[in-house]
Amino acid sequence: SYVxxxxxxxxxxxxxxxxxxxxxxxxxSKSVHWYQQKPGQAPVLVIYYDSDRPSGIPERFSGSNSxxxxxxxxxxxxxxxxxxxxxxxxxxxxxxxxxxxxxxKVTVL
Amino acid sequence: xxxxxxxxxxxxxxGGSLRLSCAASGFTVSSxxxxxxxxxxxxxxxxVSVIYSGGSTYYADSVKGRFTISRDNxxxxxxxxxxxxxxxxxxVYYCARAxxxxxxxxxxxxxxxxxxxxx
Numbered sequence: 001s002y003v004x005x006x007x008x009x010x011x012x013x014x015x016x017x018x019x020x021x022x023x024x025x026x027x028x029s030k031s032v033h034w035y036q037q038k039p040g041q042a043p044v045l046v047i048y049y050d051s052d053r054p055s056g057i058p059e060r061f062s063g064s065n066s067x068x069x070x071x072x073x074x075x076x077x078x079x080x081x082x083x084x085x086x087x088x089x090x091x092x093x094x095x096x097x098x099x100x101x102x103x104x105k106v107t108v109l
Numbered sequence: 110x111x112x113x114x115x116x117x118x119x120x121x122x123x124g125g126s127l128r129l130s131c132a133a134s135g136f137t138v139s140s141x142x143x144x145x146x147x148x149x150x151x152x153x154x155x156x157v158s159v160i161y162s163g164g165s166t167y168y169a170d171s172v173k174g175r176f177t178i179s180r181d182n183x184x185x186x187x188x189x190x191x192x193x194x195x196x197x198x199x200x201v202y203y204c205a206r207a208x209x210x211x212x213x214x215x216x217x218x219x220x221x222x223x224x225x226x227x228x
Contacts, residue, residue, distance in 0.1 A: 042219065099156070
């Protein structure tokens with residue numbers, strides 16, 4: 001099955017930019033979606049189809065996808081952005097399969 | 110308001126069965142792809158099962174043959190019947206909607222219901 005690899009943790013100072021990577025074989029040929037999950041809460045979709053933002057998600061959240069790496073970028077990081085972030089793709093190579101990345105803990109210093 | 114509310118979790122012995130429910134409001138379950146996603150304590154997200162709007166169902170290999178996803182259109186509710194439960198099935202179970210506009214992603218999630226498999 002398809003595997004998505006994320007760094008376990010990313011640390012960033014307030015006001016700076018955080019970049020979270022999601023690696024997968026030729027992931028650029030797939031659509032990547034990103035979720036934010038705060039402790040004790042359900043995940044929230046922050047980016048879909050590589051770079052689209054659902055309504056209500058700040059413009060500070062952006063995404064890109066090319067080659068073997070997709071990236072979620074959080075600009076002007078705020079304390080409230082501290083959370084776990086997961087990438088996800090839909091793999092239809094055999095039976096449909098929603099594949100999640102390993103997750104990245106973002107710590108705001 | 111568009112929302113999902115899960116129920117039915119609890120403590121169950123290995124080998125036992127449990128049925129989870131997910132009541133939807135503000136949209137029609139049968140018109141969307143609906144999934145169950147679980148998260149073991151301290152671990153990441155794992156997709157479990159999906160039911161398409163047309164009724165087709167698919168499962169992760171880890172639950173195939175043990176879990177069954179279904180829906181009741183009259184109650185606008187999604188279900189997950191879990192049989193032959195194992196310790197490794199212990200997790201928070203979320204129901205999630207994959208909307209018609211972008212069915213590859215999950216835009217609405219429930220608050221989750223905890224399932225603990227232990228003797």
